[in-house]
Amino acid sequence: MTPLSYLKAPLWVLGLAGTDKSPRKNPILGNERLNTWGMHKKRVQIAAAMADRRRARLASTLDPEQRAFFDENGYFLVRNFLPEDVFRKLKEETFNQPLPCREMRQGQAVTRMTLLPPSVLGSNPALARATRDPRALNMIRYASSRGGQPVSFVQTVLVEPQKINKKDPQSDAHADTFHATSKAWLFLQDVGEDDGPFFFVPGSHKLTKERLEWEYQCSLTAARDLRSHHASGSYRIKVEELEALGLPQPVKMAVPENTLVVADTFAFHGRTPSEKPTVRSEIHWHMRRNPFLPWTGFDVKSLPFIKERELPVFMKLADFAEQNFNRKNVWRPVGEVMVRSDPQV
Numbered sequence: 001m002t003p004l005s006y007l008k009a010p011l012w013v014l015g016l017a018g019t020d021k022s023p024r025k026n027p028i029l030g031n032e033r034l035n036t037w038g039m040h041k042k043r044v045q046i047a048a049a050m051a052d053r054r055r056a057r058l059a060s061t062l063d064p065e066q067r068a069f070f071d072e073n074g075y076f077l078v079r080n081f082l083p084e085d086v087f088r089k090l091k092e093e094t095f096n097q098p099l100p101c102r103e104m105r106q107g108q109a110v111t112r113m114t115l116l117p118p119s120v121l122g123s124n125p126a127l128a129r130a131t132r133d134p135r136a137l138n139m140i141r142y143a144s145s146r147g148g149q150p151v152s153f154v155q156t157v158l159v160e161p162q163k164i165n166k167k168d169p170q171s172d173a174h175a176d177t178f179h180a181t182s183k184a185w186l187f188l189q190d191v192g193e194d195d196g197p198f199f200f201v202p203g204s205h206k207l208t209k210e211r212l213e214w215e216y217q218c219s220l221t222a223a224r225d226l227r228s229h230h231a232s233g234s235y236r237i238k239v240e241e242l243e244a245l246g247l248p249q250p251v252k253m254a255v256p257e258n259t260l261v262v263a264d265t266f267a268f269h270g271r272t273p274s275e276k277p278t279v280r281s282e283i284h285w286h287m288r289r290n291p292f293l294p295w296t297g298f299d300v301k302s303l304p305f306i307k308e309r310e311l312p313v314f315m316k317l318a319d320f321a322e323q324n325f326n327r328k329n330v331w332r333p334v335g336e337v338m339v340r341s342d343p344q345v
């Protein structure tokens with residue numbers, strides 16, 4: 001660390017009261033002594049208690065049976081989510097025209113992101129209907145324990161094990177961060193057991209005393225861990241460790257097309273490695289908010305001029321930072337391409 005980095009100290013302190021999760025980037029979070037005294041543990045405990053309270057307020061937006069399933073397992077799963085004619089149209093709009101895309105490579109996996117700003121949604125009614133579906137949005141909000149507007153895009157995961165022999169870091173079971181947060185997938189094709197399905201450890205969204213102790217142990221060493229995602233606060237767990245935490249083995253989400261899965265990704269999850277080339281497309285949503293705020297509303301990202309523009313604006317800012325401050329944007333623009341074409345990065 002250079003003396004100049006200490007200019008960021010006020011941001012590190014503020015980060016403690018927000019979503020900051022990286023012990024490597026924020027030296028306060030990575031401080032072994034503070035973590036020995038229980039700093040990380042306390043953040044995890046407070047965040048979980050606040051999430052429970054906010055969820056209680058969001059509960060009435062959900063079907064009681066679906067909510068009970070989520071509360072027990074940490075995810076929602078709805079088959080035949082969209083009416084058949086809407087789903088057919090959704091696939092046509094997604095697959096039968098070139099759309100502006102970006103790509104990011106992680107080992108043998110390339111993630112292609114097709115942005116869906118209001119201009120694209122305006123001319124593609126089925127995409128608009130799917131991404132704005134109120135049932136999906138309510139489940140995503142409940143899973144992240146906050147009201148507001150998630151980001152959405154078409155995600156296509158292209159895995160090329162025959163070309164690149166380098167591990168996909170998403171294939172390790174992991175928690176995305178230290179608090180409730182959500183991701184959702186509306187699968188646009190059947191996903192078989194061998195098609196690199198999403199996997200999830202049921203019940204691992206719960207903050208048990210075993211999980212808290214595991215979080216504590218991770219916090220003591222994470223900042224110097226060689227696995228960069230782990231050191232960045234997305235803690236990795238070996239499947240052999242799950243039993244000691246009272247958890248079952250991961251379940252592969254091998255599901256038919258038109259299935260919606262919404263998960264709290266504080267729970268352990270990941271992408272099943274595949275030995276054959278696979279292409280998996282989905283409507284994908286993310287939602288993460290400050291876990292320490294008591295309210296479920298007041299969402300800046302739901303304001304009319306920000307709603308559905310957050311991701312495109314963020315990408316432009318990341319491009320600007322790359323051009324002017326030498327900070328690489330991992331999401332490389334690849335122009336207008338067919339969503340299931342071969343990757344370019």
Ligand SMILES: O=C(O)CCC(=O)C(=O)O
Nearest residue numbers: 170197198199269270271
């Ligand atoms: O899309 C998937 O299969 C899961 C990827 C993953 O683990 C993640 O996004 O954190």
